[in-house]
Amino acid sequence: MNMLMKFFIMLFFLVILPVNAQDYDMVSPESVGLSSERLQRLDKLLNDHVAEEKIAGSVVLVARDGKLVSVQETGLADIGKPMKKDTIFRIVSMTKPITSTAIMLLYEEGKLLLSDPVSKYIPEFKNQKVVEMLPEGSDSKYKLVPAKREVTIHDLLTHQSGILYLASTGWFPNPKREQVVSFYREAGITDGFCRPDESIGDMVKRLGRLPLYDHPGEVWEYGLSVDVLGYLVEVVSGMKFDQYVQTRIFEPLKMTDSHFYIPEEKLDRLAADWNTDWKGSLTRVTGPLINGDLALCPNDAYETSGKYLSGGANVLSTAYDYFRFAQMFLNKGELDGVRLLSRKTVELMTATNHIGEHDATLLHSHGWKFGLGFAIQEDRSHGVDSGDIGVFEWAGYYSTRFSVNPKEKMVTIFLSQTSPFGAHFGLWDKIMALSTSTIAD
């Protein structure tokens, strides 16, 4: 072999192979008890949605027994740019399980207890007040009463802190919520869907001094609790939140395409966000999406650096990376020989009795509880059919969703970038139903 030939062979291994890193190690569906034919129904569902211009494109990943069965890309990632298996998405609230995992790593090191009051680490959370509305005709609309007890780390993990999202005034409007959010507005609190020019600590310290919507532990209210946890990671670990997640979660799990701010060299892999009317009108989003208190800035994801590190919404990732994260949970805390969490911690995170009589009804209906980072199906007496008792999952604002089925050892991930959020529940549920229906053993 002459020198020139050797050079080209080396070039092939050094340059060509890494470019095709999206060719994942796959197995046939039948080898893990799934049906190829049924899997095609899932592909058809997404292809039809793209053809009807209800969504621009998506990546759907199905895995069983820890083996990748299908990573199917459909449609466009951006104008003139086809969707790829390794396209990067704004996973928004699918950041929350990652942040919860960061907290549980600190818990396993004995650096915090879930029963610890948050004020032990962030003093601004001491002596919190709760808004109580007064009857109509009273001199004042509301009064502030001392919280019956302090907010704990467990409250934050399970959304029982009484901390809101501003956007919730649009989801579930009521006078009390409006009153609490009016404090948030004046204090410059944001939901983190746009990236403000301040540190997460600055925002959280202001939030801690504002009144709660309800007494800690007496409410299930999806909100900024996990953003507080992100800052808590900084306080307890002494590291910036993104650095902690990078070194303690992304690197051990080899989530090489997961970032808080996208590296410049990966910008062309970031999918665009699209607005859909769900009837065939699809437009690429070019600016902020503002609707009342809901403020979304999908184009902030193109920023390659910034101050704000939202534990509830910041992360960008791929279907494959998130599969590795989800598979770690399915394996009870371990992946490819790397143990991230102990089996007992995963069992604690996926237990269904964290929120008492409350239901995690934002994404689902009744019958779903909330663990430490995601919703968990407790029973089948609800209207959403997506699998077995014990399934745990969560979603993201630009239409992303993951689902882990411990009984069937399956992971399903759907990533799209389509607004508005509310229109996608039907599609998500169909994806989960079709994914589960591929089981043929």
Added chain:
Amino acid sequence: MKYNNKTLLGLFLGMLFMTELAMATGPRVTQSMLVETENEMYAVDAPPFVSLDVAENGLSASIVNAALKAVETKATLTIFPVTKMVTYYLNEEQALAVYDEYISFSEDEKKSLIYVPVFYAKESYIYSKLRYKEGLNGQGSLSDLSGLKYGTHRSEKQARSIYEEAGIELVFARHYALFNKLVAGEVDFIKMPDLAISWMLEHDNSVQKEHFSTMDISTQLVPKFIVFNKNNPDGEKMAQKLKQGLSIILENGQYAELLKKYLHEDDVNERVKSLTQSLQP
């Protein structure tokens, strides 16, 4: 089913034991962890005057603490990020005292308030040299600034007509927001206390000190007040105590030392004199 005495005794002891266990693993967070406060006053976060982000809660808070300590009185300062919460405590819970220069009171409300000055601030007009490379100066006349946007705090609302007649558009906001508007080019110049300007230039990493300059327009010292509530049973008594305490620390030099520490100025005589005069009966 029959129970003998031994079984019942066993069950009873078992229940006692279980109760003990349940208590031992009960909630770690209780109401008793919440701190009782004494002579609670409320302020809106306004660094570097009053803030949790500043050592000893800032200049104004340090002065109030030192003055009350001089008359052997304890007080707690609770700092909120929003005016709305401070006004709530003042109006709805008859708070003892509040500190926020942005709260505006009606003439009727002022009748139930006692204003105690704690500090005289020097204010300056500043502009961005990136925008006005040749400088921006009124040359002693407001009309030279006609057509420009001026960012200031609401206390200048009363002087609005002067600026409007000169063709200057007023934009009202809090200090931090004003500074951000100046950086963003949304206003042409702003007026702020020198101490606040220095603090923001030091703490905002996205700006450089040399990009900002002071306009050649003279300003007067402006008093910063803590406002006591006559409707609170202790309001008038505490206002009087604070005045006494201020007089003591003015006289023993502690007040001047505090000013020097926070302002990094050697000559604080004018400010000391202003406060001394304002405390005269």
